[in-house]
Amino acid sequence: MTAAKVSSYFCPTRVLLGVGSHLRIVDALQQFVARRVLVVVDEALRSGAFYAGLREALVNAGCELLEFSEISPDPGAASVEKACSLNAGFRADLLLAVGGGSSIDVAKAVGILATNGGRIHDYEGIEKFQIAPLPLIAVPTTAGTGSEVSGSCVITDDASGRKMSIRHAALNPARVAILDPLALQTLPAHVAAHAGIDAFVHAFESFLSLQANLVTDAMNLQAIELISGSIRQFVANRANLDAGHRMLVGSCIAGMTFGQTGLGNVHCIARFLGAQFHLSHGLANALCLPHVAGFNLPANPDKYARVARAMERRVDGLPVLEAAAQAVDAIESLCRDLGVPARLRDAGVQAQALEQIARSSFEADYSRWNPRHTTVEDFRQILAQAF
């Protein structure tokens, strides 16, 4: 970004954070008229102590609850429509999402349809709805997507399998996000690792984006430091509340920035790789991260040196290119330590798919944001190296 370029920063979400913060949900209720609450809750959490605490706090505050749990990992429009018809007779005045990015995204979509009508397909794209959705309180139970504060939700078109991105920076973030590390304790280790790397990639790609500004830079460096400094401890023990807290805050900060700066080639390639080989979003990102990080380095060595410093590498006094290379090295060891397969083929990717993935990645035009201009031949080489 040049000094002359005008940009902005905006986040409309109130964030409540810390161990036990979910029991303070009643504080957050005071800013809403909340009598009937539609809860979109991950099925696996429904019988646990964490959700029981939230539920009790809401019931004691006089709220009537209706629960919806039919949410798949890449939630489809049919799931959203089912929740909407359930809500038609209930007429919620507030939404609560308790779960990972899928639960939060379904709740966002329900909120849009409740006030704007129509089908979710009608709102694919940027600022396609104008009426504020139902207010949403989001309680993320993974540290990964940042969906609680980002302006987007992703819903799959069931017929074609296409992922529809519905974006509105002002109206689509949750009104309140509650970041409580108690919510993360029951996460499986591999989910914690892959979601955590996704959060790291949000901060890393947003920091390097051509649309970054000095506000997002400050936030992303802090997110990189929080996530890279705590992810190993967190994956090793999800009941480590200090590490979980740092992961949730890092993921949330990255969610506040990447919607405004755009992402880069990691997310670009991972999008097509994940769809074709049914890899989770986090794993697909993790597989691409070290290779894209190496490719993008020449575009902005100064920023890479700052990433290396944020990842606790000793780079003072080093020539800038050597300091920058330390960032790639730190990223490689992060992925290795977290058990990410070293090669795409180790994760089930097949060689004959790579040509189409290279073409699709080029056509997706992430060169709008990615720091290094990337040709279709570049994508071929990145994929061949990763394979």
Ligand SMILES: [Fe+2]
């Ligand atoms: Fe992501």
